Amino acid sequence: MSQTAQALDFLPLKLAILTVSDSRTSANDSSGELLAERATAAGHQVIAREICTDDRYLLRAVFSHWIADAEIQVILSTGGTGITGRDNTPEALECLLDKRLDGFGELFRSLSFVEIGTSTIQSRALAGIANATLLFCLPGSTGACRTAWDGILAEQLDRRTHPCNFAQLITRFNER
Template sequence: MAHLASDTLTPLHIAVLTVSDTRDESTDTSGNYLVEQAKASGHEVVAKAICIDDKYQLRAQLSQWIADPNIQVVLSTGGTGFTARDTTPEAFEPLFDRQIEGFGELFRHISFGEIGTSTVQSRAFAGFANGTAIFCMPGSTNACKTAWTGILQEQLDSRHRPCNFAPHVAPVK
């Protein structure tokens, strides 16, 4: 599997979506954290948006980014809980060509060490659509830190061995 890693970083084009009825640019600590970490890791953040917890508006935003040949990865924060307004999984999963089951499983495993059994209320998930990798995590900044430092930082780094997601995303056109 070493063929899935490279000796040099391949910067990925990333879009960050915050799902929230209450946050704006000045209070979007989770989305801003993901932007900062992606840039610090050498990636290019090419889009950022805040979208209300509405299944159809979320699906429209994600569909636009999936169809954009300049976006290879979407990092989404929020809307993965159990309230009536948390509809990110229901909005996004029908658009997936393939699930990345291990992302949610590993997120909850890591999160268990931080928040105990409350992690069962996380519906973190991921998948691929049209060559775009989509990672969805809870809306708290701490959850985004858990996902970034525990999974995404390595898995979006083309140098990470034995494998990573960089060679699986569509090339930028």
């Protein structure tokens, strides 16, 4: 490890967590709770948390509000990434993205394949950047959120991860 890499300290990020569900409440939102616990345990700050029904326009409003909030650096959503008529999270978010991060969904499905086999093709997990805010749309199951956090997000939201990570790039998203 280089001298520069050794000198990097942990940089806590400010996160918002959105649970997309027509049935979950704050009392039974196990996926949102897992993400909040994992983020906090890693040293990040969860500064906003909400549950929203799976309606693309209501979702778009929440995403837009958080994307416009300069304090929020990362948005994690859970739910609404499947293939039924009520799964609208990707459609709600895609039009708001400045850049897609296709590798996130590809890697998530690769990790998920080990756990659930070919059922992983039903996931439309995705990620992107909007207004210098990182956005990650995860499936609604607690297991899928655990896979995403433990297998991808924990490292990519930690600027000490080498050779590169999202945390070290976040301040450069709006550079021209």
